[in-house]
Amino acid sequence: MSEIEKKIEEAKRHADLNYFLYLNEKVVEEVEFLKRAGRCGALCGMTLAVKDNIEVMGMPITNGAPYMKKISDKTAAVVRRLMAEGAVVLGKTNMHELALGVTNINPHFGPTRNPHDPSRITGGSSGGSAGAVAIGVADLGIGTDTGGSVRIPAALCGVVGYKPPYGKIPMDGIYPLSQSLDHVGFIARSVKELVNILSAVGWAPRDLSPPKRFRFAVLMGITEPSRYVEKAFWKAVEVLENIGGFRDEVFLDSTKYSAARAALLLSEAAANYYDYLRSVGEHMGRDVATLLGVGVALPSVAYIVAKRIKEEATQYFNILFKKYDVVVTPTTAIEAVPIEQADSITMRRKLLAYTEIFNLTGHPAISVPAPATSSLPVGLQVAARDEDTLLAIAEAYEAAL
Incomplete structure (x- = not known):
C-alpha cells in the first residue's frame, strides 16, 4: 500500500472526527x-487538505453551507x-458556516x-x-484567515498555522468573507x-538564518488568558530568550482595534451574503444569521471610521516593528473547550482577541505550539514586519523547543 493510500485509509478510519466533507479517492x-x-515536481504526491470555501x-x-453547494468549474490560484x-488534493474540509465563526461547530455538517x-x-x-x-x-x-x-x-x-502578509497569496x-481582512x-x-513547502513554490526563502540576538515585545493588556494558557505561554517566552531574544513588555489597549475589525468584517460579510440572509436566513446557524444581521444594521459611518482605525493600527505596529524584530502573544486566551460549551458568540472574544489584530494590520503572523503541561495543545503567536524574520525566529524557536 502506497503512502497516499495509507492516508486515505487513515482519513476514513478517523471519519468520526468529521474533518472531510469530500474525500478524493x-x-x-x-x-x-x-x-x-x-x-511531478518538488511537491510530488504531497497531500493537501483544502478548506471548503x-x-x-x-x-x-x-462554503460550509449546504444551500451554497455546487461543483466547482475552476481551481483557486x-x-x-x-x-x-x-x-494533490486529498479532500475538501469541514469549516464554520460561511467562515463566519471560530469554533467550527457547523449546524449542517456537524462539528469538527x-x-x-x-x-x-x-x-x-x-x-x-487543521485536524487533517x-x-x-x-x-x-489550506485555509482562510479573516480574524x-x-x-x-x-x-x-x-500544529503550525501561518498567515502571510495581506495580499501576498491571491x-x-x-x-x-471580508475583502479588507x-x-x-x-x-x-x-x-x-x-x-520547505512554501519555498518549493517561491513563497518563502530556502535558507532562513535567525538573528543571533533579537528583540521581542510581549503584548500585554489585550485580554486575560486562562491559567493553563498563561503557564504555557511564559514557558514559550523562556525558549525565545534562550535562543537570543531580549524581552520587553508592551501594554496595548486593543479595544478600538477589535471594534474596528468587527465593523469591517460584519459590514463586508453582510454585503457578500445579504441575498442568502434574505432568502435562506431561517436555515442558517443562529450565530451566523445573528452576525450577518448585525452587519446589515451597522451604519455606514461605522465602516468609514473602522477603515481609519485600520490605518492607525497598521501605522502603530509599523512603528513598533522598528524597535522590535517580533511581537508575541498567546494565540488564543483559552484552550479547546468541550463542544457543548462552545457557543460561538460567547467564545469569539476568547479565541479571537490576540489573532484579529494582525488581520486588521495585515502583518504576517504564525502560531507555533507552546510547551503545554497536558495533552491539550495551545499556541504561541509570533508576528513581524517581514516574513523572513518571522519564519527564521519561528524555526529557531521550534528547533529549541
Whole structure:
C-alpha cells in the first residue's frame, strides 16, 4: 500500500472526527498520472487538505453551507500553484458556516472534533484543515484567515498555522468573507515543513538564518488568558530568550482595534451574503444569521471610521516593528473547550482577541505550539514586519523547543 493510500485509509478510519466533507479517492491515480507524464515536481504526491470555501475544479464546494453547494468549474490560484509542483488534493474540509465563526461547530455538517480530545472543539473556521494535518493525513492544510481562522485551530490542534502578509497569496477562486481582512493561510506539522513547502513554490526563502540576538515585545493588556494558557505561554517566552531574544513588555489597549475589525468584517460579510440572509436566513446557524444581521444594521459611518482605525493600527505596529524584530502573544486566551460549551458568540472574544489584530494590520503572523503541561495543545503567536524574520525566529524557536 502506497503512502497516499495509507492516508486515505487513515482519513476514513478517523471519519468520526468529521474533518472531510469530500474525500478524493482518485488521488492515487492522479499522482501516477503526474509521474508518467513527467509532471511531478518538488511537491510530488504531497497531500493537501483544502478548506471548503476554496475552489477545486470538479469537486463539490459548500462554503460550509449546504444551500451554497455546487461543483466547482475552476481551481483557486493558491491550489493551482501547489498542484503545479505535484501536490494533490486529498479532500475538501469541514469549516464554520460561511467562515463566519471560530469554533467550527457547523449546524449542517456537524462539528469538527479535536484530535487530542474528540469531545472538544478544533477551533475555526479552518478546523477541518487543521485536524487533517494534526492526524497526519494531510501534509499541508489550506485555509482562510479573516480574524485568526488558520492560527486558532492550528493552536488548539497542536500544529503550525501561518498567515502571510495581506495580499501576498491571491484570493482568486476563494469565497470572500471580508475583502479588507481576508488572507489565505497554511497549516503544517512544523515550521520546517512549512518553509520547505512554501519555498518549493517561491513563497518563502530556502535558507532562513535567525538573528543571533533579537528583540521581542510581549503584548500585554489585550485580554486575560486562562491559567493553563498563561503557564504555557511564559514557558514559550523562556525558549525565545534562550535562543537570543531580549524581552520587553508592551501594554496595548486593543479595544478600538477589535471594534474596528468587527465593523469591517460584519459590514463586508453582510454585503457578500445579504441575498442568502434574505432568502435562506431561517436555515442558517443562529450565530451566523445573528452576525450577518448585525452587519446589515451597522451604519455606514461605522465602516468609514473602522477603515481609519485600520490605518492607525497598521501605522502603530509599523512603528513598533522598528524597535522590535517580533511581537508575541498567546494565540488564543483559552484552550479547546468541550463542544457543548462552545457557543460561538460567547467564545469569539476568547479565541479571537490576540489573532484579529494582525488581520486588521495585515502583518504576517504564525502560531507555533507552546510547551503545554497536558495533552491539550495551545499556541504561541509570533508576528513581524517581514516574513523572513518571522519564519527564521519561528524555526529557531521550534528547533529549541
